[in-house]
Amino acid sequence: MPADFYLKRLLRAATLALACLGTVAHAAGEAVPVSDDPELEARVLALSHNLRCLVCQNESVAESRAPLAVDMRNQVREQLAAGRSEQEVVDFLVARFGDFVVFTPPFKATTALLWIGPGVLLVAGVAGLALRLRRRLNETPAPLDDAERARARALLAAGSSPEESRK
Amino acid sequence: MIAELGHFALILALVLAGVQAVVPLVGAARNRYALMAVGRPAAQAQLFFLLFAYACLTWAFITSDFSVRLAASNSHTDTPLIYKITGVWGNHEGSLLLWATSLSLWTVAVTIFSRDLPEAFMARVLGVLGAISAGFVSFTLFTSNPFTRLLPAVAEGRDLNPLLQDPGMIIHPPLLYMGYVGFSVAFAFAIAALLSGRLDAAWARWSRPWTTVAWVFLTAGIAVGSGWAYYELGWGGWWFWDPVENASFMPWLLGTALIHSLAVTEKRGAFRNWTVLLAIGAFSMSLLGTFLVRSGVLTSVLAVATDPARGLYILVLLVLVIGISLTLFAWRAPKLTGGGSFGLVSRESTLLGNNVLFAVVTGAVLLGTMYPLFLDALNLGKISVGPPYFEAVFVPLMVPVIVLMVIGPFVRWKGDDGARLLRRLAPAALVSLVLGAGLALAVGHVTWRTVLGLTLAAWVLIGSLQLLLARIAERPGAAAAARLRGIPAAWWGMWTAHLGVGVFIIGVTMVGSLESGLDVKMKEGQSAQLAGYTFTFRGVEDVERANYVAARATLEVRAGERRVATLTPEKRLYLAQQMPMTEASLDIGPFRDVYVSLGEQVEDGSWIVSLYHKPFISWIWLGCTLMGLGGIFAAADRRYRRLAERRAAAGVVQTA
Structure with missing residues (x-):
C-alpha cells in the first residue's frame, strides 16, 4: 500500500529531523547528562557507595574510576533498570564476590561480636560508671590524721593561695 | 658519603x-x-x-x-x-x-x-x-x-x-606526627608519676599544657588530612572511615577524654586512675596508628610498607609499652583512689560520663577497624567494615557526648541541684529543638538526622552564648571590658573549642543533607545547571609541567547573570609512574563550595565533567579550626607559666 508506505517514510523523516534538531540544540546549549535517568542514577550511586571496589584500596565502587568499578556500576545499573530491588542486587553481588564486596557486613555467627560489641561496651561502660558513682557517694573521706591536721592549720594560717580562687 | x-x-x-x-x-x-x-x-x-x-x-x-x-x-x-x-x-x-x-x-x-x-x-x-x-x-x-x-x-x-x-601533603604528615608523638609526652608524665607515686594535682598541671598542645597538633593534622582528601580524591567526600583515618581518630578521641580528665584531676584531685589509664590509652592508640599505617597489615592510599618483620617489631613494641605501663598501673592502683568527693549531679559526673562515652566510641571504632583483620587472620572469611557501620555506631554514641558537653559547663563542681539545672537548661533545649525542626523544614530536608544535627548545633551555639553571659554576669560592678579581660585563657579555650563543635555539626549536617552533584558530558560552549548555578564549558587546553602533562578544562560558573568563578579542573598524567590523577577545582565560599572535576574524554569528543554543590562544607574545617584555637588558648593559660614548684607545694598533701 503506497499511501501507508509514504506515510511511514514521512513519519520517519520527521522523527529524524526532530532528533537532529534536538542534537543541534544540545550542541549549542545544554550539556547532556551522562545518564538519561537521573533517578536511576541516584539509586545506582547510593548503592555503589556501599560496595567495595575489589581492586582498589579502600575505595567504594561509587568513588573509584578503576575499570572494574565502572563494570560493577554498569552491572548495578542494568539490574536496577531491569526492576530488581537494591537487596536483590546486593545479594547477587555477595553471591558472586563474597561478603568482602559490601561495606556493611552481614549479621552472622562470625560477625556477631562486631555488631553487638559497641552495645556491650556501652552497657559495660555505663554500668561501670553507675557503680563507681554509687560507691563514691557512699564513701566517706578518710579522716585527717594529726600530722595532716597540723599541716592544714599551718596552711590556713599562712593564708589561702590567690590562684585557686576561680573556676 | x-x-x-x-x-x-x-x-x-x-x-x-x-x-x-x-x-x-x-x-x-x-x-x-x-x-x-x-x-x-x-x-x-x-x-x-x-x-x-x-x-x-x-x-x-x-x-x-x-x-x-x-x-x-x-x-x-x-x-x-x-x-x-x-x-x-x-x-x-x-x-x-x-x-x-x-x-x-x-x-x-x-x-x-x-x-x-x-x-x-x-x-x-x-x-x-x-x-x-x-x-x-x-x-x-x-x-x-x-x-x-x-x-x-x-x-x-x-x-x-x-x-x-599536593600542598595538603606538605603539612599533613608533620602535623599528624607531632600530634601522635606528642601523646608520648603525656604518657611519659603519667609513667613518671606512677614510678614516683606522685599522682597529684601538680602532676596533672604539669602534664596538661603538653597534652593540650599534642591534641591541637592532632586536631590540625586530621583536619588538614580530611581537607586534602576532599579536594584531592576528586569527588568531594571528606571522611571515609578508612583504617588510616581511624588510626588518627582513635588517639584523638582518647586524647580528648584525656585533656578533660586531666582538668578534673588538676582541679579536684579526682579521676586519677582514669587519667593515667587514658594517658596510656592515647599513646597506645598512637602507636597502634603507626602500626596500622606502617606495617602493611592494612592497605590504604597512604600505607606503603609491606614487610612482616616490621609489623612484628611494632607489635612487640606495642605489647611492651602497654604491658609494662599496665603492670605499673596495677602496682600503683591502690594509691590512686580518693580525691575530692562529688555528688551524682556535678561537673565531675558529666565529665566522667563523657570520658566513658569517649572510651566506648574509641572501642567501637577500634573494633570496626580491627575486626576484618582478625577474621582474615583466623581464616573466618573476608569482610569489609565501612562507613555504614561506623556511622550507625558513631552517631548514637556521640549524641549524648554533645548533650553532656553542653550541660557540663553549667553544672557546679562537687554537686548541683537538678531542678536548678533543668530550669536553666530546658528553655534553650526546647528553643533549639524548634529551631532545628524549623530550619530542616526551611531547607526542605526533614529527616531525623537533619533535625537532630541542627537541633544539637543550635543548642551548642545557644548554650555557648548563655555560658558567656553567665560568666560575664559573675562579676557585677566591673565594666564589661574588665570582666571580659578577667576571664582566664583556659576558659576561653574551653568555650571556643565547644563552639567549634557546634560549627562542625552544622557543616556535617548541612553538607550531608543538601549536597548535590551531576555528571554531564560537555562540549565547548555547552552548559549545565546545578543548584541554581550555570556551568559553561569553555574548552580544554594542554598543559605541560616538569613531571606531568595535563588536560585543563575551563568552566565558567554563573548564578543568573552574575559571574561567580572560573574553574580549571585538570586531568593529569604523571610521567614517571604513568599515573593518571584528577585535580579538582573549587570555588570556596562561606556558605557553599562549588566543586568541579574532570573525567575522561568520550568518543564524540565531549568530556565527562562532575559538578558538585556542597553547602556549608567549609564549616567543617572552621569548626576544627575553632577547636584547635581553643586548645591553643587553653595551653597558653598564664598559670602554666608560673613557677611549677610553687604549685607543687599545694599538691604534696594528696600524695602521701
Whole structure:
C-alpha cells in the first residue's frame, strides 16, 4: 500500500529531523547528562557507595574510576533498570564476590561480636560508671590524721593561695 | 658519603637514646643527682644527631642522589623542589625518621619549657621518652634503614606518589606526627608519676599544657588530612572511615577524654586512675596508628610498607609499652583512689560520663577497624567494615557526648541541684529543638538526622552564648571590658573549642543533607545547571609541567547573570609512574563550595565533567579550626607559666 508506505517514510523523516534538531540544540546549549535517568542514577550511586571496589584500596565502587568499578556500576545499573530491588542486587553481588564486596557486613555467627560489641561496651561502660558513682557517694573521706591536721592549720594560717580562687 | 654520615648520626642517636633511657631512671631510683642530670644533655645531643641524619636524607632527595634507594624510589630529577623535600616523609622509612625526630623535638621542648620540674620527676620523664625513642630509632635502623644504598645507582628515580604531590601533603604528615608523638609526652608524665607515686594535682598541671598542645597538633593534622582528601580524591567526600583515618581518630578521641580528665584531676584531685589509664590509652592508640599505617597489615592510599618483620617489631613494641605501663598501673592502683568527693549531679559526673562515652566510641571504632583483620587472620572469611557501620555506631554514641558537653559547663563542681539545672537548661533545649525542626523544614530536608544535627548545633551555639553571659554576669560592678579581660585563657579555650563543635555539626549536617552533584558530558560552549548555578564549558587546553602533562578544562560558573568563578579542573598524567590523577577545582565560599572535576574524554569528543554543590562544607574545617584555637588558648593559660614548684607545694598533701 503506497499511501501507508509514504506515510511511514514521512513519519520517519520527521522523527529524524526532530532528533537532529534536538542534537543541534544540545550542541549549542545544554550539556547532556551522562545518564538519561537521573533517578536511576541516584539509586545506582547510593548503592555503589556501599560496595567495595575489589581492586582498589579502600575505595567504594561509587568513588573509584578503576575499570572494574565502572563494570560493577554498569552491572548495578542494568539490574536496577531491569526492576530488581537494591537487596536483590546486593545479594547477587555477595553471591558472586563474597561478603568482602559490601561495606556493611552481614549479621552472622562470625560477625556477631562486631555488631553487638559497641552495645556491650556501652552497657559495660555505663554500668561501670553507675557503680563507681554509687560507691563514691557512699564513701566517706578518710579522716585527717594529726600530722595532716597540723599541716592544714599551718596552711590556713599562712593564708589561702590567690590562684585557686576561680573556676 | 653524605648518606653514610646520616646513617652514622642515626646510630649515635640510638646510643644516646639508650643512655637517656637508662641513666636518668637509675639516678631517680637511687636519688643520685649526677645521674639524673645526664638526661638533658643526652636528649639535646640526640636531637642534634637526628636533625643531622634527617638533613642528610633530605640532601639525598634534593640532589637526586639515586644511589640512595629511598630517594630512587620516591623522587625524580623533575620533581618540584618542595615535593623533593616532602618526599622524604612520603614513604615508610622517611616517615619513621620524622617520627623519631619529632619525638626528640618534643623531648627537648620538655627540657626547655618544663625546666622547673623537680629533678627526679624530670629524670623519669626523660628516661621514659628515651626508651620510646630507642624503640623507634632501633626500629628505623634495623628494619627500615632510610640510608640503604642502591648499587649500582639508577639513572632516574621513580618519583613521589602523585597523590602526595599536593600542598595538603606538605603539612599533613608533620602535623599528624607531632600530634601522635606528642601523646608520648603525656604518657611519659603519667609513667613518671606512677614510678614516683606522685599522682597529684601538680602532676596533672604539669602534664596538661603538653597534652593540650599534642591534641591541637592532632586536631590540625586530621583536619588538614580530611581537607586534602576532599579536594584531592576528586569527588568531594571528606571522611571515609578508612583504617588510616581511624588510626588518627582513635588517639584523638582518647586524647580528648584525656585533656578533660586531666582538668578534673588538676582541679579536684579526682579521676586519677582514669587519667593515667587514658594517658596510656592515647599513646597506645598512637602507636597502634603507626602500626596500622606502617606495617602493611592494612592497605590504604597512604600505607606503603609491606614487610612482616616490621609489623612484628611494632607489635612487640606495642605489647611492651602497654604491658609494662599496665603492670605499673596495677602496682600503683591502690594509691590512686580518693580525691575530692562529688555528688551524682556535678561537673565531675558529666565529665566522667563523657570520658566513658569517649572510651566506648574509641572501642567501637577500634573494633570496626580491627575486626576484618582478625577474621582474615583466623581464616573466618573476608569482610569489609565501612562507613555504614561506623556511622550507625558513631552517631548514637556521640549524641549524648554533645548533650553532656553542653550541660557540663553549667553544672557546679562537687554537686548541683537538678531542678536548678533543668530550669536553666530546658528553655534553650526546647528553643533549639524548634529551631532545628524549623530550619530542616526551611531547607526542605526533614529527616531525623537533619533535625537532630541542627537541633544539637543550635543548642551548642545557644548554650555557648548563655555560658558567656553567665560568666560575664559573675562579676557585677566591673565594666564589661574588665570582666571580659578577667576571664582566664583556659576558659576561653574551653568555650571556643565547644563552639567549634557546634560549627562542625552544622557543616556535617548541612553538607550531608543538601549536597548535590551531576555528571554531564560537555562540549565547548555547552552548559549545565546545578543548584541554581550555570556551568559553561569553555574548552580544554594542554598543559605541560616538569613531571606531568595535563588536560585543563575551563568552566565558567554563573548564578543568573552574575559571574561567580572560573574553574580549571585538570586531568593529569604523571610521567614517571604513568599515573593518571584528577585535580579538582573549587570555588570556596562561606556558605557553599562549588566543586568541579574532570573525567575522561568520550568518543564524540565531549568530556565527562562532575559538578558538585556542597553547602556549608567549609564549616567543617572552621569548626576544627575553632577547636584547635581553643586548645591553643587553653595551653597558653598564664598559670602554666608560673613557677611549677610553687604549685607543687599545694599538691604534696594528696600524695602521701
